[in-house]
Amino acid sequence: MHIRECWPPCQGRSSDILILKFIKMLDELKEMVKETLFTKNQLTFIVSAPASAGMETCLVNLLEPDDECIICINGVFGGRMADIAERCGAKVYRVESEWGKRVEPVQVKRALEQCPWPKLVALVHAETSTGVLQPLQEISDLVHDATVGSISLFKGMKRSL
Numbered sequence: 001m002h003i004r005e006c007w008p009p010c011q012g013r014s015s016d017i018l019i020l021k022f023i024k025m026l027d028e029l030k031e032m033v034k035e036t037l038f039t040k041n042q043l044t045f046i047v048s049a050p051a052s053a054g055m056e057t058c059l060v061n062l063l064e065p066d067d068e069c070i071i072c073i074n075g076v077f078g079g080r081m082a083d084i085a086e087r088c089g090a091k092v093y094r095v096e097s098e099w100g101k102r103v104e105p106v107q108v109k110r111a112l113e114q115c116p117w118p119k120l121v122a123l124v125h126a127e128t129s130t131g132v133l134q135p136l137q138e139i140s141d142l143v144h145d146a147t148v149g150s151i152s153l154f155k156g157m158k159r160s161l
Contacts, residue, residue: 051077051128056084062120065089070111072096072103072123072139075130081122093118100130105138112146 026046034044047054059081063069067090071082074097085092093115097103103123112118121143126133 052080055081059084059120059122060088063088063090064119066091067119068093068115068117070095070108070115070118070121072108072121072134074101074103074132074134075099075124075127077124077127077129081124085122090119095123100132102132102134103139105135105142108139108142109146112143117147 029046030044033046034040037044047057055077063085065088067088069085069090070093071078071085072095073079073082082092082094093111095103095107095111097107108121112121121139123134123136123139125136
């Protein structure tokens with residue numbers, strides 16, 4: 001469904017013209033975001049808020065009380081994800097690395113041995129507070145191999161030389 005289909009029909013008022021311009025701008029921005037994230041998914045949308053709001057939006061919609069999840073922490077935002085998951089009532093298995101160090105796949109493997117069927121495994125790909133880039137492909141492969149029906153929600157870092 002296109003956002004225009006949800007909007008009331010224009011009646012020729014100047015505010016209607018602004019609405020149409022705003023919708024066009026949102027559509028263009030959505031296309032740019034899809035290109036940036038290397039996706040063609042039509043359900044891509046923009047959260048006009050700090051990154052933490054995006055993390056919270058994701059976690060509160062995926063987790064329910066008593067769900068088990070694995071959260072990797074090597075900076076402030078990983079810790080924030082764990083806090084959000086706990087507030088959702090989930091049992092959080094924390095995989096912690098020293099700030100400034102990446103989370104190693106072997107750490108995630110050990111967590112998967114303790115929690116073999118997590119509802120989700122979450123980590124911050126590029127931890128802003130420390131500048132560390134995670135070995136996302138290796139961790140993603142490990143999770144896919146260990147769990148049936150797993151889905152990677154975001155890979156987002158294209159490597160080009």
